[in-house]
Amino acid sequence: MQDSQHLLIVDDDEMFCHVMQRAMVRRGFEVMVAVDAEEALTLARQTPPDIATLDLKLEHSSGLKLLPELLAIAPDCRVVVLTGYSSIATAVEAIKLGAVNYLCKPADADEILAALDRETGDPDTEVADNPPSINRVTWEHIQKVLQEHDGNISATARALGMHRRTLQRKLQKRPVRR
Template sequence: MMSEVEEKPRLVIVEDDPAFARTLRRSFERRGYVVRHVTSPEELGALLATEQFRYAVVDLKLGTASGLTCVQMLNEQDPETRIVVLTGFASIATAVEAIKLGAAHYLAKPANTDDIEEAFARDEGDPSVPVEGRKSSIKTLEWEYIHATLVECDFNISETARRLGMHRRTLARKLEKRQLR
């Protein structure tokens, strides 16, 4: 016969913000989950050596560490673990990597317990999600246009400046402010 603790769903929260983690923990415990909390990939590794989880909530940015490492660790231990990645730094690249590494869903903060539980339950994509995103700032649009022109010119700054109709030194100053990656 199973004990009461074994029957409850097990959840690990990987979050370096203690206040947010405490709030999530209390909310999930009220819903009947057995909850553990860790703040880093190292702590998660130690915990996974002794425990298994059906559910995980992982913050993408853990101080200087990446939550993607935690997603990979959880998925390697049990590919059936339902992992939801939370982030205040949403990007397409990190969302794609999180899903490739085994996350079930990716949510931008602030997300509440209802949002997370709904994400745990979703197996299918939602084609009704609006395609238009948030509006880009003028600085972002300018940078994207400069970068696209640089690529077209094989990163020739003189040619790029000529095509953009700006002085070469002005372009060089803009590029110094925002390094190419």
């Protein structure tokens, strides 16, 4: 990465934004911070970013919905999607929508910059020895169906054959470890 690039950090966790902003400024970036999609788009229109980190789960939106809008404003922007709610479905969609990489939180500045710099895949990435747990498979399936229904909880609950409140409780929990 070259110095003086414009970096947009989009995350509703203000502490994460503060820490990441300080780390990236020390590395020579001009940093803009947004805590929601609307603010991110406003900042991007004022100064199109060269690179961006985008939280998958924003308070009132989804990073997946914001990603194409951001790239429409700054088509050459390299975007890494960050999330504490990783799933195969959202990783695939993020890449299809134009992200250059997808990282699970916690991720530090060096990991994010390495992800932004990577031009190709890594064939030496380790493959897990054990299959995911049934709880993890369930989590992945719920995320896939939720994505298919554009984040609509009621439609997802109907498709899964479960009560809407049950689904909401499952979605409030952290993703299950592998």
